[in-house]
Amino acid sequence: MKKNVGGIDRLFRFGIGFLSLGVVFATNNTPMQVVFGLVALIGLGTAAMGYCPINDQMGLNTAVKKEK
DSSP states (O other): OOOOOOOHHHHHHHHHHHHHHHHHOOOHHHHHHHHHHHHHHHHHHHHTTTOOOOHHTOOOOOOOOOOO
């Protein structure tokens, strides 16, 4: 699995993940908790791994390429 998420994209995903997680704990609406819980899981997961399957399918790569 090649990393295809980096830089600002990764920070954005962490931010969205943590904000969504905050909504999960701040609301008592169960369907809303499920939706925002999934958004948090996807955002934090892709940011932590540095890989996004949707970016891969679309040919997007925001990770910094190392020059040799």
